[in-house]
Structures are given as C-alpha cells and as structure tokens.
Amino acid sequence: QVQLVESGGGLVQAGGSLRLSCAASGIIFSVNAMGWYRQAPGKQREWVAAITSGGSTNYADSVKGRFIISRDNAKNTVYLQMNSLKPEDTAVYYCNRRYSSPYSWGQGTQVTVSS
Secondary structure (H helix, E strand, C coil): CCEEEEECCEEEECCCCEEEEEEEECCCHHHCCEEEEEECCCCCCEEEEEECCCCCEEECCCCCCCEEEEEEHHHCEEEEEECCCCHHHCEEEEEEECCCCCCCCCCCEEEEEEC
C-alpha cells in the first residue's frame, strides 16, 4: 500500500524559509522521479519542483531560484527547501510521483506565508 506523508509546513513571514519533507512507503522509491505540488485556496493543484531518480532537478518558473528539491533514497524521503517565501506561496503542499501516473495523494502540509 502506497503512503506519502508530508510534513514541515507552518506559518512563516514573507522572506522566511521552511523545509518540507515527504516520506514514502510501499513503493520502490529510488527508481521514481518525485515531485512537489501545491494547491492554493480556490485554485487547481500545480506542479512546483521535480527530481529524477538520478538527481536531476526542474522547477516551475514561479519558484526557480528560491526552492530546492532533494532526495534521500536511503530514507525514502524527498525534501523541499523553500527560501525567500512570498505570500503567493501559501498553499497545501503535496509530494507525488512525477512524469508517471500519480499515486494516491497524501494529506499534504499547509504552508502559510504572511505579508
């Protein structure tokens, strides 16, 4: 049974930083490209960042230069370091597979950036 558990969200002032974690179980984590996604109130879920099994990364233009995605295959965990946060980054953040059909979505972790 696939399980994705996101954590690390919270309330932060604009310009601040947060580090999100996503622990995966029930999958062969190391072979999967993984991504972070977010959904703001009243908006559709959007892709934010991705990392391949080989460690190559890609970012949405809105977060490029501010967010860093990484992974630890030994811990079956993918991370999102978020710097220089803006109010428009406020959303529920999720992780899931990238470039393939998504697994069942986890609960996500709420990130709120105050101005």
